[in-house]
Amino acid sequence: MATSIVVENCTKEFTLYYHRTMKAMATAAVRRQPLRERFTALNDISFTVEQGESVGLMGLNGSGKSTLLTLINGVMTPDKGKVLTRGRIAGLIATGAGFHPQMTGRENLFLNGAILGMSKNELNRKFDEIVEFADIGRFLDTPVSHYSSGMYARLGFAIAIHVDADIFLADEVLAVGDKPFKQKCVTKMQEIRQQGTTIFYVSHAAASVRSMCDRVLCLESGHLNFDGPVDEGIRYLQYDEAEEGLEATIDAELGADI
Amino acid sequence: MARAANKRQGAQTDEKGRRKNAAKRARALADRKADAMPVAPTMTGPQLDRHVDAELVSPSPKGGLKEVLANPYLLGLITKRFLAAQYAASVLGLMWSYVQPALRFLTYFMLMSLLRVHDGMPNFALHLFVGMVAVHYFSETWGGATRSIWQNRPLVLKMRVPRETFPVAAMIVAAVHTFPQVVILTIAAISVGWKPDFAAFGYGGLGLLLLMVFSAALGLLFSALNAMYKDFQNIVTTLMQFMHFLVPMIYPFSMIYRLRIDHPVMYEIYMANPVTQAVLMFQRFFWYPTIENADTKMPWCGHLKGNPEAFANCHIPVEFPPDMLVRGLITLAVSFVLLWLAQRIFKKFETKFPERL
Numbered sequence: 001m002a003t004s005i006v007v008e009n010c011t012k013e014f015t016l017y018y019h020r021t022m023k024a025m026a027t028a029a030v031r032r033q034p035l036r037e038r039f040t041a042l043n044d045i046s047f048t049v050e051q052g053e054s055v056g057l058m059g060l061n062g063s064g065k066s067t068l069l070t071l072i073n074g075v076m077t078p079d080k081g082k083v084l085t086r087g088r089i090a091g092l093i094a095t096g097a098g099f100h101p102q103m104t105g106r107e108n109l110f111l112n113g114a115i116l117g118m119s120k121n122e123l124n125r126k127f128d129e130i131v132e133f134a135d136i137g138r139f140l141d142t143p144v145s146h147y148s149s150g151m152y153a154r155l156g157f158a159i160a161i162h163v164d165a166d167i168f169l170a171d172e173v174l175a176v177g178d179k180p181f182k183q184k185c186v187t188k189m190q191e192i193r194q195q196g197t198t199i200f201y202v203s204h205a206a207a208s209v210r211s212m213c214d215r216v217l218c219l220e221s222g223h224l225n226f227d228g229p230v231d232e233g234i235r236y237l238q239y240d241e242a243e244e245g246l247e248a249t250i251d252a253e254l255g256a257d258i
Numbered sequence: 259m260a261r262a263a264n265k266r267q268g269a270q271t272d273e274k275g276r277r278k279n280a281a282k283r284a285r286a287l288a289d290r291k292a293d294a295m296p297v298a299p300t301m302t303g304p305q306l307d308r309h310v311d312a313e314l315v316s317p318s319p320k321g322g323l324k325e326v327l328a329n330p331y332l333l334g335l336i337t338k339r340f341l342a343a344q345y346a347a348s349v350l351g352l353m354w355s356y357v358q359p360a361l362r363f364l365t366y367f368m369l370m371s372l373l374r375v376h377d378g379m380p381n382f383a384l385h386l387f388v389g390m391v392a393v394h395y396f397s398e399t400w401g402g403a404t405r406s407i408w409q410n411r412p413l414v415l416k417m418r419v420p421r422e423t424f425p426v427a428a429m430i431v432a433a434v435h436t437f438p439q440v441v442i443l444t445i446a447a448i449s450v451g452w453k454p455d456f457a458a459f460g461y462g463g464l465g466l467l468l469l470m471v472f473s474a475a476l477g478l479l480f481s482a483l484n485a486m487y488k489d490f491q492n493i494v495t496t497l498m499q500f501m502h503f504l505v506p507m508i509y510p511f512s513m514i515y516r517l518r519i520d521h522p523v524m525y526e527i528y529m530a531n532p533v534t535q536a537v538l539m540f541q542r543f544f545w546y547p548t549i550e551n552a553d554t555k556m557p558w559c560g561h562l563k564g565n566p567e568a569f570a571n572c573h574i575p576v577e578f579p580p581d582m583l584v585r586g587l588i589t590l591a592v593s594f595v596l597l598w599l600a601q602r603i604f605k606k607f608e609t610k611f612p613e614r615l
């Protein structure tokens with residue numbers, strides 16, 4: 001099988017600017033406060049993913065999961081190292097799709113689809129299917145700024161999943177949807193997984209990751225500390241070596257879950 | 259560096275980035291989010307082997323104007339969005355982009371008539387109009403492109419789209435807005451007997467190219483700068499206030515040309531402005547051919563009426579810079595270099611957009 005994603009020694013740093021206005025900057029300079037600071041969100045990360053693999057990405061809040069997805073997605077570029085991908089990429093990252101607040105859902109659907117690489121014909125063909133999946137009713141023709149966060153995620157996910165991507169990225173965004181919709185989404189994701197799409201799935205819900213993924217990557221403060229089978233990954237994340245005593249109960253629990 | 263950031267966050271991490279209490283936190287998080295996502299059973303049957311017919315490449319857009327033009331459908335959608343956004347909440351819609359220029363035109367025309375600046379200048383209204391159209395295009399392009407990245411930050415931050423698409427769409431919008439003015443201008447010129455010769459077309463084309471390339475370079479550069487520091491859109495607005503006085507439209511070029519003897523440096527600076535040169539070339543294209551006819555020549559050449567040959571060789575004392583063509587070509591070359599540089603700088607800043615927007 002072909003390699004789908006290569007991440008090689010990737011480092012991503014953010015510059016945190018504390019002062020946005022000239023005046024604030026001047027005051028800070030006088031008081032000898034730092035004007036900015038570098039912050040390493042991802043630290044020398046390397047891994048490869050084969051086409052068709054389904055990878056779970058886990059870690060605490062702020063560990064760099066969304067940042068890693070944006071690098072794979074191509075919205076950001078790494079400061080060091082390189083990211084290579086094969087084929088079309090779609091998905092939902094961080095706080096939802098790139099919608100324009102003043103545009104209606106319909107306009108955003110077309111714009112978003114075009115950005116994700118769909119042609120005009122493809123979009124017209126899939127339009128009904130997408131709208132049906134999103135199921136936002138008459139809100140389709142109101143500006144998305146009036147949407148609830150759930151509706152926002154619905155439309156975003158519906159577009160992304162219908163792109164026929166080779167790589168699909170799903171960040172936690174779906175967590176805002178209601179139960180039936182989430183169920184519909186994971187079922188659909190299993191479907192594209194079956195069709196050989198590479199999947200990157202971010203979730204804190206262990207059971208969901210276990211059912212969706214064949215492999216887990218664990219990020220901790222920007223370090224990739226675990227890369228391997230799902231159960232081992234979850235165990236790595238949730239239990240220290242110091243907590244040996246717990247292991248037995250955990251194993252029993254994990255066993256019961258499966 | 260990471261250490262410093264961690265200290266600020268108040269978190270203790272070991273050298274592998276594992277936080278103190280990481281396991282406990284992870285368990286708590288997993289507990290809280292246990293129901294965040296439901297479970298769907300893995301499908302039965304063997305997974306299909308998806309054959310992807312593509313190379314392993316960097317997922318980020320290559321960038322550059324070339325990639326923007328490679329996806330005309332997307333560019334069209336974004337351009338339409340720009341147009342819609344400008345008139346989203348206005349009743350008269352597109353009309354507004356004509357009311358303001360029309361009023362300004364009338365103001366200048368009346369003011370200059372009162373001041374008698376254009377005494378002896380035939381078809382002054384056309385002279386003024388040509389300049390205003392050119393400056394209008396320039397300011398719409400520069401200003402629109404400068405704001406474009408900032409205005410579209412939801413898309414810039416979330417989607418992988420060549421970021422140059424936004425300034426380019428702004429430039430197309432500027433052209434769309436200017437086009438009806440060009441039509442009116444053409445009708446006006448024809449109505450006063452416009453008969454352009456080959457040279458006029460040459461100058462017109464060169465002027466258009468010069469104006470487009472130069473404003474594209476400025477637009478691209480400032481769109482990136484404005485994403486970093488929002489002050490730039492105000493700087494552009496301020497600079498544009500002076501533009502009407504920096505090009506020869508409310509006063510004849512001969513006035514400037516006379517000054518070159520006493521102030522050669524100032525003259526060179528004035529002439530270095532590509533917009534000035536473009537305006538001159540457009541006047542050579544639209545306005546000059548309308549004044550070179552028998553009627554307008556009468557006040558100056560009437561005494562030669564008896565001698566047709568001498569009358570034909572007699573010209574109204576309208577001046578264009580003698581080196582207009584050479585200077586124009588050089589400026590065009592410089593503008594192309596500027597455009598290339600602007601693309602380079604844009605690319606460099608682009609990686610910083612996500613943190614600055």
Ligand SMILES: Nc1ncnc2c1ncn2[C@@H]1O[C@H](COP(=O)(O)OP(=O)(O)OP(=O)(O)O)[C@@H](O)[C@H]1O
Nearest residue numbers: 014015041060061062063064065066067068612613
């Ligand atoms: N644009 C940005 N500018 C500055 N810092 C950023 C930016 N984006 C992310 N960060 C920082 O990078 C770190 C990693 O963020 P990221 O969003 O990748 O975390 P995450 O693992 O997705 O967390 P969560 O589980 O909460 O979604 C955070 O500390 C965050 O503050």
Ligand SMILES: [Mg+2]
Nearest residue numbers: 065066094171
């Ligand atoms: Mg995240």
